[in-house]
Amino acid sequence: MNFDFHYYATYLAAIIAGYSHEESSEIAYSAQFVDCCTRTFLTSIKAPLSSATTQSQVELINARADLLGLQDITRIWSSFHFLPQDLYAEKKWCTRGYRNKYRLICGPNGDLLVETVKLAKGKSLESVGLAMHVLADTWAHRNFAGTPSLVINNTDYYFYEIFSGDTGEFEKKITFRHSTSTPDDLNRSIYTNSLFQTSENSIMNLGHGRAGHLPDYSFIKYKYLPAWGDFTEIVKDNPSDYYHAFCQMVYAMRYLRGNISSFDKDTYDFEIVSPYEAQIKEIINKRQIDSCADWKALGEKISGNIIDDFDVYRYKDEYLAARKEAKDNTVLGRFFVAALRQKSMVTNKIYKSGNMLAGFSADFAEKGFVGIKDFKKLVDAATSGGEKHD
Structure with missing residues (x-):
């Protein structure tokens, strides 16, 4: 948080x-x-x-x-x-x-x-x-x-933000970038995350770094496919x-x-x-x-x-x-x-x-x-x- x-x-x-x-x-x-x-x-x-x-x-x-x-x-x-x-x-x-x-x-x-x-x-x-x-x-x-x-905390291209609209929920694909000096763009669902590293034990793969600040935003609802979950879709309702x-x-x-x-x-x-x-x-x-x-x-x-x-x-x-x-x-x-x-x-x-x-x-x-x-x-x-x- x-x-x-x-x-x-x-x-x-x-x-x-x-x-x-x-x-x-x-x-x-x-x-x-x-x-x-x-x-x-x-x-x-x-x-x-x-x-x-x-x-x-x-x-x-x-x-x-x-x-x-x-x-x-x-x-x-x-x-x-x-x-x-x-x-x-x-x-x-x-x-x-x-x-x-x-x-x-x-x-x-x-x-x-x-x-x-x-x-x-x-x-x-x-x-x-x-x-x-x-x-x-x-x-x-x-x-x-x-x-x-990497195997536990990594994320991939399948990452969507879920919005609530007048006719129900709709989704928007999230784009991750690695520019730590640029604020997250909430309007375009562009968020900063850690740089992908293939090393299992890289600090880039610590905690939710690969998902950026999304877990720390109270307003967001999103879904993704974690490797540890056998690539079954998980919905996170913050x-x-x-x-x-x-x-x-x-x-x-x-x-x-x-x-x-x-x-x-x-x-x-x-x-x-x-x-x-x-x-x-x-x-x-x-x-x-x-x-x-x-x-x-x-x-x-x-x-x-x-x-x-x-x-x-x-x-x-x-x-x-x-x-x-x-x-x-x-x-x-x-x-x-x-x-x-x-x-x-x-x-x-x-x-x-x-x-x-x-x-x-x-x-x-x-x-x-x-x-x-x-x-x-x-x-x-x-x-x-x-x-x-x-």
Whole structure:
């Protein structure tokens, strides 16, 4: 999903779920910060590099192309942006290598989503925001995998946009180009995607790069033939998916606040959101590249407060000024702990399923601290009873 949904729509969902303006703002910041927390940023403030939740284009271009490099990429993108839907999915007549990639395909309402939401229970607001980013992306990024793979993530010439007209639906063939400096042309259905590379493990074949920004546009409905689906036509209805994502975020955050006792799959707070349904769907269906202004206006109208513009450096000084022993209780410090916890959980689940695409993982609950020193923060947090929050 794009900035507009991760920041402004998440703020609105938090408000509807019952959080205060201040709490919702912190949740929204962390939800968007998932797309900003690169190793480059972490290096600039001397923060734990293992808490990276994304990679910049430069970092990806310079990423190692060997097994360890690919595992590092998979740990980040599968944990935070392409959460696997079913780590035990079956696929007949295929190699184990292909099946392992197939099992990393993202989708909503998987067991890992439940684990992600429950992992944030009783934790910081930063943990809530991070979980909402992951939840939202399971809807936008469904059918793609957070590991480089031509066979899983590639698209071909059969790609059509579906429009609704006075006499019903009609289709228009989508044209892809590779000019990253040219905006997508919504009027002519011309979109930018990653450059085709025949190498199975090229970073050009990571996630939905071959489908460009289409999965991140709320208004679009399209169909295509993914290779992993045996070239059976798949229709992706983003307006429906995005509304489900919004209502599921409200439901998840009501659970995290303690308003309800459980978080279950395929459950949505349609009734609570219903007073705002028409306004939300109008924004979701509006054909525009950037919906920030509309989401911001609606959020401010409902909350009665001004939503600050997102500033990636908003909490940088607080983190830098904090003493070493107090850094983990700053906004960024709590986010880093939440990121380490999420990455550890997902990587461990992938590893336990017999899939080595995200590398080796030790279970902290069973074996204690093993390996990268950054992750000792998780043991310290557990020993101290969790994060504090001012």
